[in-house]
Amino acid sequence: MIDLLNLVNVGITVLVPAIVWTVLLVGLFQLLWEPIRNARMTSQRVAPQGRSR
């Protein structure tokens, strides 16, 4: 019984922060990456127009 409680305790204290912080870090990465990706896409769209002139 005590072993089971210890296992649950470890599960909660390790798994919960791991899941939450993984999601937060992925979200943060996407949030920071989005403007960079948009800027790249815009520059790629503008570049061929510049050449055609």
Added chain:
Amino acid sequence: MSKLTIDAHPPLEMAERMEDVGVSKATMDPQSMFFLAVLAGSFIGLGGEFFTLVTTQSGLGFGMNKLVGGLVFSLGLILVVVAGAELFTGNNLIVMAWVGGKLTLAQVMRNWIIVYVGNLVGSVATVLFMYFTNQWTFAEYQVGVNALNIANAKVNLSFTTALTRGILCNALVCLAVWLTLSGRSVADKIMAIVFPITAFVASGFEHSIANMYFIPMGLLMKGEPQVLEAAGVVAADLAALNVHGFLDNLLVVTTGNIFGGGFLVAMVYWFIYRRPQVRARVESEQDQPRSFVTDRASG
């Protein structure tokens, strides 16, 4: 002519509404989002202030004191929901719109970061206002002593205790917000809020935004010699009550809050009510082009 109804919205409709609300919250302009978050921080701070005042020397037994404290703290979420404001813990329900594919994780993060910072600004501003009201001197500094004890208890929680209390707290807060989606009137919404919020406060669960009021208030009380004298404590008893202890508590409690609200409520309800609908829609969309091709071929 539309039919007048007083029936509560069924959970399936509530889930659909929550996704739509999540989208409108996450796509709001940052300035409005921030100022609404500052308001929510102050509203929760006012709930915290009301709680501190009422539970000071109430003369009630342990359970009744907790019950009354919980009831008055409900003011915070009632103001947030009815008056309209952006509360980080309630906004953990936006996860429903993300898992439903209506928002990106980046949009959810943008909302959470702006709202969290706004909530902190609003809570700390309320602490400063309350400090200058000298309310903490009431009842021969006992209001200040109560604020000090509340904050000191919070910063001395173990990691597991703070985390599990955070999880259960926001499960109840998000259930309160979820229940308000079933209501049609202000009275419905208030009734929906009172019991889950009273339950979380009376149970001593940990709310990250409420702690942005309680712990800074305790920090200010720690600097008041009259309060320390009335509390009968020395500096060593309050060793953990400092900015580091505050940030430690916030980190763990916020993690628990996100899990309790975002995973245990939002994801679970999405899985139960929205996933079958989304699957059915995807399957019908997959079927349609095939029948179109077949029709053209046969025609």
